[in-house]
Amino acid sequence: MRKLILVLIVLVVGALAGYGLWQVFRSVPAPSHPNPSGVGGVISPGIVSRPGTVVVPGATSSSPGVTAMSQKFGVVAPDPVLDYFVDKQSVVWLIRPDGQVVRVAGGRTGTASASTLPNLTRARFSPNGRFVLAEGKSGASLFSTASSTWQGLPVAVTDAAWSADSRVVLFLARGDKTNVLAELDPARPQAPPRPLLGVNVSDVDIIASSPEKILLVARSSAETEGAAWWVDLAKQTSQPALAGRVGLVINWNGAAGYGVAFAANKNRRGGTLSLLGRGGTVLHDLNFLTLPNKCTLISEERSAKSEELGQAHSTSSGQATSTEGAGLICAVPRDARAFAAAELPDDYFKRRLYTVDDFLSINLTTGDVSSLLNLEGLSLDADELRVYQNRLFFINRYDRRLYGLTLD
Secondary structure, eight states: OHHHHHHHHHHHHHHHHHHHHHHHSOOOOOOOOSSOOOOOOOOOSSOEEOOOOBOOOOOOTTOOOBOOTTSSEEESOSSOOSEEEEOTTOOEEEEOTTSOEEEEETTEEEEOOSSOOSSEEEEEEOTTSSEEEEEETTEEEEEETTTTEEEEOSSOOOSOEEOTTSSOEEEEEEBSSSEEEEEEOTTSTTSOOEEEEEESOOSEEEEESSSSEEEEEEOOBTTBEEEEEEEETTTTEEEEEEEEEETOEEEEETTTTEEEEEEEOTTSSOEEEEEEOGGGOEEEEOSSOOOGGGEEEESSOOOOSOOOOOOBOOOSSOOOOOOTTOEEEEEEESOHHHHHTSOTTHHHHTTSOOOOEEEEEEETTTOOEEEOOOOTTOOOOEEEEEEETTEEEEEETTTOOEEEEEOO
């Protein structure tokens, strides 16, 4: 009898522990992530060449209510969003999964687009907020905030990126000899794309650092190595940035000249988050773990005294790199042990893994760390973090709604 009671107690305790873990990392049906992790493309030395020609083919129950921009924390708009932009007048522009573009001003939401685009998988506002590039099952389209109209693009555009000055759309196109990095003028969306250079790589993220320089990041997984290259569009040259890193994910801020990179461990569990300096060299391994898409770099100091970041690495460039005045804000999974035990980044990007996050602000000059706000009791899995006008915005993966947090 005593053995039976002991077995029942063990089963009850195990069930409660399992339920608690499920609450933190639950696998629930959700919309597809706009940037799913995949297997890296085939890379060869010397990835750029002459371009050739382009082939042109025919909400949770614990979520707070909607709040105005002046309030400390809350939901910006009630509907799920794919991407967002905040202009100088504090007007928030959003694009929903159905292609509807809306604007939020003073807590009121209004429609900006006259039509919709169903089944969108990805959308990106230009850095100046004047255009939206959307990708979906029916192809790619461009929205102009000036004319409030959508226009289809004549070429297949996938995983595209805006140039740093919003002047062109950069994307990989199928060429007659190799893949071609091409550009498309949003002011003339029906004009043929202009080939820039041939690229011996596929399945990449394009990150614009400046109008003349981009970062190509070959997508990888917990099982495959990734790499990154700086590409000078004017000189048509490439230079390795990071190589031989399994599960490589990079978030780079061209204006700040810094970034963060994740690399998975060889045992396919957890990994390391590193701070990148100018040129993509590793400055520090950070002493907490999250993914780069859950971080944003800022230029102002917003941190208070805490612990040091971690052990610094020597840079290969031989040039001193200063982080004076720079800061980093990250959404960090509260259950660090469970997150480090996951197969990253695959579990997260393939939506086998959800997190409940705390928000940390890190002073990159001093290494001081502070908590932004006590959000205990809220289910927030933050993605696409950005700072506009002293306010942190992010998309919550649980309900795909946009949230805003005023920074002190």
